[in-house]
Each structure stands twice: as structure tokens, then as C-alpha cells.
Amino acid sequence: MMPRSAVFMLSVILHGAHSLQAQTASHLRPRILNVRTQPPIMSTPQKLEMVDDETFEEAVVAASATQPVIVDWFEEWCGPCKLVEPLLAELHAAGSVKVLKAKPASTAEFRAWLEKQSKRYKIHGLPMCIAFVNGKPMSTTLMGRFSAVQLDALAKSAVHAVRGAAASPTRVVASPIMLEQDEEDAADAWEDLAL
Secondary structure (H helix, E strand, O other): OOOHHHHHHHHHHHHHHHHHHHHHHHHHOOOOOOOOOOOOOOOOOOOOEEOOOOOHHHHHHHHHHOOOEEEEEOOOOOHHHHHHHHHHHHHHHHOOOEEEEEOHHHOHHHHHHHHHHOHHHOOOOOOEEEEEEOOEEEEEEEEOOOOHHHHHHHHHHHHHHHHHHHOOOOOOOOOHHHHHHHHHHHHHHHHHHHO
16 A cells, blocks of 8 residues: 555646646647638738839939939849838838839849949849939949838938939938938937027
8 A cells, every 4th residue: 555645646746747638738729710801911012113124224314313213123032022122112102212123134234234333233132222313323232131221221312312413402201210210310409409
């Protein structure tokens, strides 16, 4: 016969094993999902216009005289290209900058023209964004996965370059992130004035 303490310990162990089995089994049972039809959290970004060898002079070079143009080189299989596409669509929808997309395979002449401008514009990786102002590429480019802040900085410098050439003192906002930064700058300016 077993002592009482051993029986008690055995019952505690068995009870613990049973509750562990019940918890494990509940995780293995299929759960019924409550599927509702809800609108998507993010709206579907609008498709950006494509540019190729036949259209780049008009759509990029000529158009950049009045409005900055950012060209995004991409491919369908490129994961980072898909990640930055909503950022580019949002920037284009804001209206301060025209955003176009280009595939390296269909832009051989365009890429050759870029390389004549400078060797630094050779498309080495995807995605690659180049801003155009007054018919020429800007010195700053974005390559690989980039953030909204980096894209806004590129857009803001491009817009300022076009505005500076036109000597227009208008307020520039390319996207909601830039709007937030402008509000922070304004708050800092008010604090400086108060001192």
C-alpha cells in the first residue's frame, strides 16, 4: 500500500497531465472563424502611369519643367518594389509631384540617356527612384527599400528646386508626413518667438 503523500502527489501529477492534455487538445481543434465582409483597411492605391522609351521625353523630361517628376524603376517580381508602391501612389495623389513607373526592360533608351547625364544614374538595383527637375535628374536618388520619410525628403527637395527656379514662395506639402513635419517646425518657431 502507498503512503498518503505518494497518493496525493500522484493525483496532482495526473490532474496536471489531464489539464495539459485538455489545453493542448483545445489548440488543435479547428476554430470556427467569424467571417464578415468589411471594407479593406487601406484603400487600393491608384495605378501609376507607366513610362517607356517612346514616352519618356514628353512624360518626364518636358513635364519636369513645371512639376517635379519621380520615376520609379521596378519589376513585378521585386518584393521591395511592391512595398514602396503605396508610398509612391500616396505621393502622386497628393499632387505636388508626378510619379511614374518604368521597367528596366522597356526603357533601354531612357536608361542610356540617364547614363549620359551621369554614370551615377545607372540602374543597379530595384526599386530605384530618381527625381527630375527642369528636364534633368536630381543628384539624390533612392534605391532599395526606403521609408516614407526618405521619399518625402526627395519629393520636398524636388518641389523646392522647381519652386526655387520659378521664385515662388508657396508652401509645399508632398504628403501627410511632410504636413506633420511642417506643423512641428511651426510649433518650434512659435516657441522660439515666445522666448
